[in-house]
Amino acid sequence: MNELKRYQERIKKALQEQALQQASTDYWRPGPRIDHSGEVYGHWTVLSFDHKTRYGNHWLCRSACGEERVLRLHDIQQGRLRKCLHCRRIDRTGERFGRLIVLGPSAKAGFYLCRCDCGVEEEIAEKRLCKSQSGRCRHCSKEHGAASHTTHGLTKRGGPLRITYDTWASMKQRCYNSRNRSFKYYGAKGVSICKRWLDSVEAFLEDMGPRPSIQYTIDRIDPNGNYEPDNCRWADKTTQSRNTRIPRSVRKAS
Numbered sequence: 438m439n440e441l442k443r444y445q446e447r448i449k450k451a452l453q454e455q456a457l458q459q460a461s462t463d464y465w466r467p468g469p470r471i472d473h474s475g476e477v478y479g480h481w482t483v484l485s486f487d488h489k490t491r492y493g494n495h496w497l498c499r500s501a502c503g504e505e506r507v508l509r510l511h512d513i514q515q516g517r518l519r520k521c522l523h524c525r526r527i528d529r530t531g532e533r534f535g536r537l538i539v540l541g542p543s544a545k546a547g548f549y550l551c552r553c554d555c556g557v558e559e560e561i562a563e564k565r566l567c568k569s570q571s572g573r574c575r576h577c578s579k580e581h582g583a584a585s586h587t588t589h590g591l592t593k594r595g596g597p598l599r600i601t602y603d604t605w606a607s608m609k610q611r612c613y614n615s616r617n618r619s620f621k622y623y624g625a626k627g628v629s630i631c632k633r634w635l636d637s638v639e640a641f642l643e644d645m646g647p648r649p650s651i652q653y654t655i656d657r658i659d660p661n662g663n664y665e666p667d668n669c670r671w672a673d674k675t676t677q678s679r680n681t682r683i684p685r686s687v688r689k690a691s
Contacts, residue, residue: 478513480520521546534566601648604655605634605641608664631665645669656680 473496476483480501487495487507494510500521512518529539529549537551543560551566552558611619612630634641644666645655656672657664660681672680 473510479516481508481513481518483510483513529563529566537561537566539566598642598647600651601642601645602638604648605638608655609635612664629663631663633666634664645671 470486472486473483474485481498484497484499484505487497490507495507496510497505498508498513499505502521504521506521508518528542530541532539534551536554540550540552540558542548543550545560547563548560549563549566550558551561608630610617611623612628613624614620615624617624634644648654649671652673653671654674654677655664656670656677658668658670658680662668
C-alpha cells in the first residue's frame with residue numbers, strides 16, 4: 438500500500454513538472470510577426486526586418502537623408518530616435534572656433550573638416566569644437582602644451598644655458614640652504630643674494646650674460662660682499678684663487 442502511494446506521488450510530481458515546462462515554453466514562444474515594412478515614424482522609414490539580430494525587435498530603417506541603420510522598432514515608435522546624426526548636424530561652414538575655420542561637414546557623423554591657422558586640415562568632432570573657443574589642431578595643441586609647461590626654458594638638459602641656470606641654483610643653495618655643505622662659508626657668514634636675482638633667473642642672465650664655459654664660475658669681486666650685479670663676474674679658477682677672504686700671509690704660512 439505504501440509503495441502504491443509513493444508511485445502515485447511520483448507520477449503526480451512528474452505531471453506537474455511537465456505542465457510547468459509546457460507553460461514556460463508557450464509563454465516564450467513568439468507569436469506571428471507583424472510586417473511593419475513601409476511604415477514611417479518621423480524621419481525614419483522601416484524597410485525590412487533584420488534577421489541578423491538575435492534578440493529584440495530590430496528593423497532596417499532609412500533616414501530622410503538616406504542613411505540606413507538597424508534600430509529597435511520600439512525606439513522610433515516612441516520618438517527616442519527622431520533624427521540620425523547627419524540630420525541633426527548643424528551647418529557650421531565658415532564659422533571660426535579659435536584658430537580653426539570650419540570648411541564643411543565630414544564624411545564621419547558628428548565631425549567637421551577644419552583648417553587651422555597654421556595650414557593643417559583636420560577632421561574634428563563637433564563636441565570638441567563647441568567645448569572651447571580656443572580651438573587648435575593637434576599640432577598646435579602639442580606646441581601650446583609644451584609652451585604652457587615651460588617657464589624660462591633654461592633647465593632643458595643639454596641646452597646652451599643649462600650651465601648658467603645651474604650656477605644660479607647653486608648660488609641660492611649655498612646662501613640659503615643650511616644643509617648644503619658650502620653653507621658655512623656663505624650663508625652662515627652673512628653672504629646673501631640681491632632681491633633682483635633671488636627670484637628671477639632671467640634677471641641673473643640679463644645682468645651676467647651666459648656662462649662662458651664650464652671652466653668659468655661666478656666670482657665676487659669683493660669676497661666679503663654679496664651676490665649682486667656690481668660685485669660679480671665670470672672668472673676662471675686661477676682668478677678666483679687670487680681673490681679670497683683668507684689673507685695672503687696666512688696662505689703662505691699654511
